[in-house]
Amino acid sequence: MKLTHINLVARDAKALAAFYEAVFQCKQMRPAKVLSGEKVSKGNGLPNSEILSIWLTFPDCGTPFLELHQHAATEDRGVAPVNATGFGHLAFQTPDLHALIAKVLSAGGSKQGEVTNFGTSERPHLICYMRDPQGNILELEQPYCTPEEDQQQPSDHCQSA
Structure with missing residues (x-):
């Protein structure tokens, strides 16, 4: 068994796709397509379902x-607080947290929290909660890397605090 995908329901799927492409270098896996008809409605339990579907891959x-x-008829539940049950956040690791925060803000995202060190002064592990333009929560993190690790390995191999 494996996790295949994560789904976000958007007010404007094309605009949200543009945000994830610009900020996180996501790429479209296939052209956007509309899903509709009896099989779609039967599968998701929503009568007369019509959905614009966009698939994005994450880098590497x-x-x-x-x-x-993006459903033709959408129920907007507003912006959920960080402690709401259900979907929580998408987490992204970066070698430069402050640069990624600036990218999120310049692409229409917003800050949810402040940059916080979950590590130590000797081994910092920085995190910051943000929101994408449609209110979904993003956790951005910059793990501790020794200079040698930073030069030799991708950031996802750096040490957590």
């Missing part, structure tokens, strides 16, 4: 992918 990773859905 085929799965899981990010699936964006």
Whole structure:
């Protein structure tokens, strides 16, 4: 068994896809397509379902992918607080947290929290919660790397605090 994809329901799937492409270098896996008809409605339990579906891959990773859905009829539940039950956040690791924060803000995202060190002064592990333009929570993190690790390995191999 494996996790294949993560789905976000969007008010504007094309705009949200543009955000993830610009900020996180996601790429479209296939052209956007509309899903509709009896099989779609039967599968998701929503009568007369019509969905614009966009699939995005994350850099250096085929799965899981990010699936964006824009339903013809959408129930807007507003912006969920960080402690709401259900979906929590997408987490991204970066070698430069402050540069990624600036990218999120310049692409229409917003800050949810402040940069916080979950490590120590000798081994910092920085995190910051943000929101994408449609209110989904993003956790951005910059793990501790020794200079040698930083030169030799991708950031996902750096040490957590």
